[in-house]
Amino acid sequence: MPPTENTPTTASASSSPAIEFTDVEKSFGPTTVLKNLNFTVAPGERVTLIGPSGSGKTTILRLVMTLEELTDGYIFVDGQPLTFENRGGKRVELPKKRTREMTTRIGMVFQQFNLFPNMTVLENIIEAPVHVLGKSKAEASKEAKELLERVGLADKADAHPTRLSGGQQQRVAIARALAMSPEILLLDEVTSALDPELVGDVLGVLRDIAETTDITMLLVTHEMQFARDVSHRVMMFDGGQVLEEGPPDQIFNNPQHERTRSFLSSVL
Amino acid sequence: MWNWEFAVEALPILLRGFVNTLIATVVGTVIAAILGLILAVAIRGLPRWINWLVRLLVAFVRNTPLVVQLLFVYYAFSDIPGLVDVPALVIGFIVIGIHYSTYMSESYRAGIDSVPPGQFEAATALSLPPVRTFTAIVLPQALRATIPSLGNYAVAMFKDTPFLFAISVVELVTAAKNFGGSTFAYTEAFTLAGIIFLAASYPTSLLIQRLDRRLATY
Ligand SMILES: Nc1ncnc2c1ncn2[C@@H]1O[C@H](COP(=O)(O)OP(=O)(O)OP(=O)(O)O)[C@@H](O)[C@H]1O
Ligand SMILES: [Mg+2]
Numbered sequence: 001m002p003p004t005e006n007t008p009t010t011a012s013a014s015s016s017p018a019i020e021f022t023d024v025e026k027s028f029g030p031t032t033v034l035k036n037l038n039f040t041v042a043p044g045e046r047v048t049l050i051g052p053s054g055s056g057k058t059t060i061l062r063l064v065m066t067l068e069e070l071t072d073g074y075i076f077v078d079g080q081p082l083t084f085e086n087r088g089g090k091r092v093e094l095p096k097k098r099t100r101e102m103t104t105r106i107g108m109v110f111q112q113f114n115l116f117p118n119m120t121v122l123e124n125i126i127e128a129p130v131h132v133l134g135k136s137k138a139e140a141s142k143e144a145k146e147l148l149e150r151v152g153l154a155d156k157a158d159a160h161p162t163r164l165s166g167g168q169q170q171r172v173a174i175a176r177a178l179a180m181s182p183e184i185l186l187l188d189e190v191t192s193a194l195d196p197e198l199v200g201d202v203l204g205v206l207r208d209i210a211e212t213t214d215i216t217m218l219l220v221t222h223e224m225q226f227a228r229d230v231s232h233r234v235m236m237f238d239g240g241q242v243l244e245e246g247p248p249d250q251i252f253n254n255p256q257h258e259r260t261r262s263f264l265s266s267v268l
Numbered sequence: 269m270w271n272w273e274f275a276v277e278a279l280p281i282l283l284r285g286f287v288n289t290l291i292a293t294v295v296g297t298v299i300a301a302i303l304g305l306i307l308a309v310a311i312r313g314l315p316r317w318i319n320w321l322v323r324l325l326v327a328f329v330r331n332t333p334l335v336v337q338l339l340f341v342y343y344a345f346s347d348i349p350g351l352v353d354v355p356a357l358v359i360g361f362i363v364i365g366i367h368y369s370t371y372m373s374e375s376y377r378a379g380i381d382s383v384p385p386g387q388f389e390a391a392t393a394l395s396l397p398p399v400r401t402f403t404a405i406v407l408p409q410a411l412r413a414t415i416p417s418l419g420n421y422a423v424a425m426f427k428d429t430p431f432l433f434a435i436s437v438v439e440l441v442t443a444a445k446n447f448g449g450s451t452f453a454y455t456e457a458f459t460l461a462g463i464i465f466l467a468a469s470y471p472t473s474l475l476i477q478r479l480d481r482r483l484a485t486y
Contacts, residue, residue, distance in 0.1 A: 114390035128394035
């Protein structure tokens with residue numbers, strides 16, 4: 001595996017961050033999970049979130065995908081508000097339709113794949129391009145087949161997801177997310193539910209995407225070698241805060257905090 | 269004693285009554301299936317007070333006997349001038365349909381609740397609009413869990429159609445009773461009626477069982 005260069009390919013000084021968290025707070029009932037969280041991700045940047053269980057990694061990804069409601073603060077995508085905006089000092093929720101327009105730029109792959117079992121592989125992939133982007137079925141199908149080729153499943157277009165192995169299902173889920181040509185891809189422990197021998201294929205596909213596209217990626221993974229290879233930056237979370245961050249070599253080889261050291265020794 | 273002559277004579281008369289039984293069941297099922305879905309879905313998005321009103325009506329329909337509902341609507345309708353010409357059979361399948369819709373809505377709701385949260389999350393991640401999410405993803409998956417139970421309600425409805433005698437619809441059992449009344453061949457008439465019911469509902473039940481097993485996996 002050739003080492004990936006560790007600078008985002010399309011980051012330019014003038015453009016807005018791909019993702020920006022401003023004073024983000026997230027509570028579940030009485031439990032505050034994230035508080036005063038601020039960070040940005042540059043366009044084309046690939047950032048890995050690491051940290052102990054319960055530190056809020058999944059919550060951050062779900063907030064970006066609008067699967068969780070923001071308790072306070074703002075999230076911006078390409079400089080535009082995602083769910084709430086500040087209108088004359090007042091925090092106002094955006095119309096659902098506007099938020100949905102924003103999320104078309106964002107794709108997510110889940111730990112449990114979440115393919116639609118009532119549709120074939122091809123139907124899963126063309127569903128959103130046809131019904132959200134308004135593409136014709138023919139065009140969407142053609143692109144879907146190219147994507148299936150790319151993830152090594154060209155022969156599975158007409159199969160039902162339940163007939164596929166976990167690794168194959170996850171590659172379909174990746175193809176489904178890519179079919180929307182997202183600017184941002186969120187990956188939450190996408191290999192954690194897989195048998196060990198199936199992990200390699202999925203990581204291979206993700207490496208290919210990392211090397212050949214400039215999609216911004218925010219990922220949570222326990223595959224530290226993979227994180228080291230593909231990410232420009234690693235953020236270590238603890239208790240809903242960024243404990244430390246930096247290039248993978250720095251975080252993995254020379255962590256500054258004792259908690260990072262002990263976390264890494266527990267997963268490596 | 270069993271009299272074959274009466275039995276042969278009764279059969280076409282009973283079958284004519286059975287046509288009404290079938291019409292009431294089929295149309296009643298269609299009404300119940302559509303209204304049940306509307307009840308299950310619409311209730312989620314409606315203002316609180318309408319929601320509350322619908323729940324009250326559902327509770328009323330479920331907790332009063334079907335016969336009472338049939339009689340109530342039948343006589344209430346005949347009190348409305350200009351509406352006297354609504355055939356009893358039509359009132360019958362509408363009332364039976366509404367009655368069973370309150371049960372079928374519960375099946376739909378259980379089916380919708382059985383769709384895993386991950387399916388809704390994947391739909392959100394793909395930015396699918398709510399209506400498309402419901403029609404293309406939630407409903408098809410919910411129906412797999414719901415259809416066998418709808419089928420069982422349809423069979424139950426079929427067996428409830430004799431209540432239509434209360435509003436003077438000549439369905440199968442009333443036809444048998446009438447035949448018995450004029451010939452005193454009650455045994456032949458009701459035996460045949462029972463056999464016709466059995467011949468229709470038993471294969472249907474088996475079919476539903478098979479469907480249930482087939483729908484259990486994709
Ligand atoms: N729906 C929810 N209701 C209540 N609490 C929740 C909910 N979702 C997450 N939490 C809590 O929020 C905290 C952060 O959870 P989160 O899933 O983001 O952690 P994580 O860093 O992804 O952990 P892991 O490594 O185990 O996946 C945890 O304490 C968790 O219990
Ligand atoms: Mg998590």
